[in-house]
Amino acid sequence: xxxxxxxxxxxxxxxxxxxxxxxxxPHIRVQLQQLPWTAAHEKLLTAFAGDAxxxxxxxxxxxxxxxxxxxxxxxxxxxxxxxxxxxxxDFFPGIWDTGVVDGKVYGLPxxxxxxxPYYRTDLLAKAxxxxxxxxxxxxxxxxxAVKREVGPQRYAILLPLNEFEPLLNLAIQxxxxxxxxxxxxxxxxxxxxxxxxxxxKEMFDKGWAPRVTNNQISNVWDEFGRGYFSFYINxxxxxxxxxxxxxxxxxxxxxxxxxxxxxxxxxSVAGGITLVVLAHSQHQEAAWQLIQYLSGPQVQAxxxxxxxxxxxxxxxxxxxxxxxxxxxxxxxxxxxxxKPTPKVPEWERIANEILLVAEQMVxxxxxxDAAAAELDRRADLILEKRRWMLDxxxxx
Amino acid sequence: MxxxxxxxxxxxxxxxxxxxxxxxVLPVLAALALSVTDFDxxxxxxxxxxxxxxxxxxLALLANPLFWKALGNTxxxxxxxxxxxxxxxxxxxxLLHSRLGRFKPFFRTAFFAPVVTTVVAVAVIWRYLFHTRxxxxxxxxxxxxxxxxxxxxxxxxxxxxxxLFAVWKNFGYNMIIFLSGLQSIPEDLxxxxxxxxxxxxxxxxxxxxxxxxxxxxxxxxxxxxxYFQLFAEPYVMTQGGPLESTVSVLYLMYEQGFKWWNLGTAxxxxxxxxxxxAGITSGLLWFAxxxxxx
Numbered sequence: 162x163x164x165x166x167x168x169x170x171x172x173x174x175x176x177x178x179x180x181x182x183x184x185x186x187p188h189i190r191v192q193l194q195q196l197p198w199t200a201a202h203e204k205l206l207t208a209f210a211g212d213a214x215x216x217x218x219x220x221x222x223x224x225x226x227x228x229x230x231x232x233x234x235x236x237x238x239x240x241x242x243x244x245x246x247x248x249x250x251d252f253f254p255g256i257w258d259t260g261v262v263d264g265k266v267y268g269l270p271x272x273x274x275x276x277x278p279y280y281r282t283d284l285l286a287k288a289x290x291x292x293x294x295x296x297x298x299x300x301x302x303x304x305x306a307v308k309r310e311v312g313p314q315r316y317a318i319l320l321p322l323n324e325f326e327p328l329l330n331l332a333i334q335x336x337x338x339x340x341x342x343x344x345x346x347x348x349x350x351x352x353x354x355x356x357x358x359x360x361x362k363e364m365f366d367k368g369w370a371p372r373v374t375n376n377q378i379s380n381v382w383d384e385f386g387r388g389y390f391s392f393y394i395n396x397x398x399x400x401x402x403x404x405x406x407x408x409x410x411x412x413x414x415x416x417x418x419x420x421x422x423x424x425x426x427x428x429s430v431a432g433g434i435t436l437v438v439l440a441h442s443q444h445q446e447a448a449w450q451l452i453q454y455l456s457g458p459q460v461q462a463x464x465x466x467x468x469x470x471x472x473x474x475x476x477x478x479x480x481x482x483x484x485x486x487x488x489x490x491x492x493x494x495x496x497x498x499x500k501p502t503p504k505v506p507e508w509e510r511i512a513n514e515i516l517l518v519a520e521q522m523v524x525x526x527x528x529x530d531a532a533a534a535e536l537d538r539r540a541d542l543i544l545e546k547r548r549w550m551l552d553x554x555x556x557x
Numbered sequence: 558m559x560x561x562x563x564x565x566x567x568x569x570x571x572x573x574x575x576x577x578x579x580x581x582v583l584p585v586l587a588a589l590a591l592s593v594t595d596f597d598x599x600x601x602x603x604x605x606x607x608x609x610x611x612x613x614x615x616l617a618l619l620a621n622p623l624f625w626k627a628l629g630n631t632x633x634x635x636x637x638x639x640x641x642x643x644x645x646x647x648x649x650x651x652l653l654h655s656r657l658g659r660f661k662p663f664f665r666t667a668f669f670a671p672v673v674t675t676v677v678a679v680a681v682i683w684r685y686l687f688h689t690r691x692x693x694x695x696x697x698x699x700x701x702x703x704x705x706x707x708x709x710x711x712x713x714x715x716x717x718x719x720x721l722f723a724v725w726k727n728f729g730y731n732m733i734i735f736l737s738g739l740q741s742i743p744e745d746l747x748x749x750x751x752x753x754x755x756x757x758x759x760x761x762x763x764x765x766x767x768x769x770x771x772x773x774x775x776x777x778x779x780x781x782x783x784y785f786q787l788f789a790e791p792y793v794m795t796q797g798g799p800l801e802s803t804v805s806v807l808y809l810m811y812e813q814g815f816k817w818w819n820l821g822t823a824x825x826x827x828x829x830x831x832x833x834x835a836g837i838t839s840g841l842l843w844f845a846x847x848x849x850x851x
Contacts, residue, residue, distance in 0.1 A: 202816075203815055206598065206601065206818060209601065210601055227598060230598070230599065230602060231598060231601065231602040232602055232603075233602075322798070322799070323796065323798055373710060374710060374798060374799060376684065376709055376710065376794075376795065376796075376798075377688070377689055377707065377709065377710040506598060506599075509817075510817050517801065520798070520799070520800055521800065524712075524800055526800075546595060546597060546599060546606075547599075549608075550599060550606060
């Protein structure tokens with residue numbers, strides 16, 4: 162008996178994939194429990210404190226460093242080495258890397274996401290932009306042209322002020338790491354991060370982006386259809402949403418494009434779900450069989466068919482439904498360049514501070530230098546305990 | 558009292574004392590202990606990572622601008638919201654109590670209805686009402702020539718909107734208490750006042766208000782204690798934004814404790830709020846005692 166926790170809608174759908182696994186492994190029974198996303202993190206930590214974690218779990222990949230630091234995850238290096246049929250090179254390198262902490266592999270990527278711009282082909286054409294921008298300068302030209310075209314009531318791009326993801330994706334394209342000295346200090350005063358901050362601020366200052374949060378946009382798909390904004394940096398789940406929610410006559414008026422970088426196509430944040438085996442599990446071998454099955458190419462292709470989630474390895478992308486989907490093509494290209502966020506347990510808190518400081522900067526309360534300094538100050542405070550822990554470990 | 562009587566007395570209160578000890582005293586002591594440590598996920602992994610920090614959490618909070626901002630937002634909410642809420646409740650109670658009123662059971666139910674609805678469901682509807690471009694409120698305002706207001710997105714308007722929401726949501730509860738208070742005022746007092754030629758306003762000022770004194774005190778303390786614990790409204794409507802203008806003390810505690818698992822800091826926030834509320838409540842009681850309202 163293997164217990165398996167999975168989150169959200171995917172947690173329901175994965176039940177359809179389990180009978181095949183149980184047929185192939187008659188001695189293993191899988192008990193699936195679905196967790197809602199909003200309560201998942203608390204439930205996992207409480208389960209850890211109460212020693213009630215399952216055998217297998219699908220973790221948001223930014224949580225892997227946290228649970229690895231807790232000692233809750235089983236390193237998989239030995240199992241991977243003993244399984245020649247598992248082709249680690251088939252996974253997108255940046256996605257695979259999200260499961261690796263301090264050189265140890267803690268998980269197999271299951272399904273994945275990254276962010277890139279959705280854009281209105283018709284509005285760009287109207288504004289005289291023939292092909293989607295590939296670097297920031299071309300993007301500036303395109304946004305200025307769109308803004309001129311749509312007038313004062315509408316905008317070129319939507320960067321919701323309560324999301325850190327758009328800014329973080331611009332920042333991860335930079336050569337400078339976001340944290341320095343092994344994650345002991347923030348590195349937000351680096352030239353690269355300031356460049357990203359500056360570009361982000363510019364989009365608001367020039368009136369290309371409205372100063373709004375998601376709360377003020379009651380329906381982002383309708384607004385995209387109405388042309389309230391022409392670029393929207395978001396994840397792959399919106400392919401299905403836009404197909405479903407935009408009227409038929411607009412079906413060919415939008416497309417996805419790789420995320421422009423400072424000089425040519427840039428990186429983006431490697432997100433997604435990683436399958437992990439919990440360290441205390443009594444069924445290590447069965448748990449390993451299960452995560453190997455779920456991250457296998459055929460199963461990933463089937464899972465994509467059921468949910469629309471993007472596979473974390475390359476071979477399933479050759480199936481017809483993905484290879485022939487023009488909206489998915491940019492994601493296929495973008496995933497090759499995806500990069501993980503810094504692998505420290507404090508990262509989500511720091512990302513939240515990025516959101517708060519960026520909002521103040523956009524509001525005109527801070528300039529780029531002051532925002533960068535403030536972010537470093539906040540990050541260094543959050544990382545104080547981590548520095549102490551690393552020093553303790555080094556002293557031993 | 559003899560020995561066996563005393564024992565019997567203790568036996569009778571023992572179950573209640575036990576419940577209070579287990580579910581109140583122990584958690585409070587544990588939280589107090591937590592608040593002088595830096596308990597976080599590292600400490601959850603290994604107790605050796607737990608550090609005693611003394612008053613460190615409290616000092617760090619006092620040095621944290623967000624804490625002061627949260628405190629300021631909470632005080633703003635309490636100082637405007639509590640009097641407004643009490644005034645609206647009293648006005649509604651007076652209307653319902655008036656002999657001229659019609660359909661009283663209907664209005665009593667209608668005014669009380671928001672109290673029994675779920676905060677979350679109603680907050681979602683309010684978010685639509687106060688939507689900048691499609692909301693009913695801005696549509697009505699534009700009808701009489703006002704520019705649209707970004708109710709929940711403008712840092713200056715977000716807290717007033719939340720206050721309006723909270724007042725609307727809660728006034729029915731106090732209204733019922735006031736109504737029972739009004740009904741217990743003897744009618745002959747009004748009769749005497751009328752014979753003396755007192756106007757309606759002076760009857761209210763010199764008969765109703767003094768007779769309602771103890772009720773007012775009770776309602777004031779209950780409402781204040783409730784309003785200091787502002788959480789659900791910003792949690793659902795604004796998530797503390799825009800620009801942290803609706804972060805309340807309790808919201809800060811929730812973020813620290815349940816989002817980031819900094820239980821040490823979160824406990825310190827809880828105790829600071831407790832001290833503040835205890836201080837203000839006893840101040841209010843002292844004031845009322847001096848005025849002889851008790």
